[in-house]
Amino acid sequence: MKEVKFLTRIILLALIVSCGSDKKENNNEDTEVIVTSNEALTGNFVVDGKSSQLTWVGSKPGGSHNGTIVVENGEMIFDNGDLVNGSFIIDMTSINVEDLKPGDGKEDLESHLKGTVEGKEDHFFNVTKYPKSKFNVTKVDRSNGKYILNGNLTIKGKTNPVEIITTLSIGANEEEIKLLSEPFKIDRTKWGIEFMSKSIFDDLKDKFIDDEIELQVMVKAKKQA
Secondary structure (H helix, E strand, C coil), rough: HHHHHHHHHHHHHHHHHHHHHHHHCCCCCCCCEEEECCCCEEEEEEEEECCEEEEEEEECCCCEEEEEEEEEEEEEEEEECCEEEEEEEEEEEEEEEECCCCCHHHHHHHHHCCCCCCCCCCCCCCCCCCCEEEEEEEEEEEEEEEEEEEEEEECCCCCEEEEEEEEEECCCCCCCEEECCCCCEHHHHHHHHCCCCCCCCCCCCCCCCCCEEEEEEEEEEEECC
């Protein structure tokens, strides 16, 4: 009889621990789930400009620089669980260099990239004349659980097609989503950024800057009320 009571107590204790564990998991609102199949998402998700960005890497012989640019606003549109459209506005005035420290060339390089130095406005992005860049999705495909976004990227008033492979994750409450792209490269000369390009100027020797810029997009968005 004592053995039966002891066994009963063990079973009750196990049930209490199990229920407590389940409750803890269900209350975790911050969990992100990678979307590998259609989810019940419908409607517009508005980009959170405070936590969305474009990272960049520019290279030249002997080194490289990297930094970030703010994805200021935009939206992603879902229909019956599928991402069907979207657009992003990029704030070029927010160009930030991360590999240099203040006073160690950081401010000079940022000013050069932004084109805020007199006489060097069009070396790179001329943010006074072209403060915004834009990416508009024109086609969405899915492959191996990833979204392949084809769209038009506009920089300095010039537009060219770009393909971006992305992974989508959603919050546990399905009110927030995150889109993260794989690194991809663009040829800056297609957007009229020709400063120290070896393909444009043939007398640069090893004093050139690579035509290709590596980019990666991370966008967070919240469901529109």
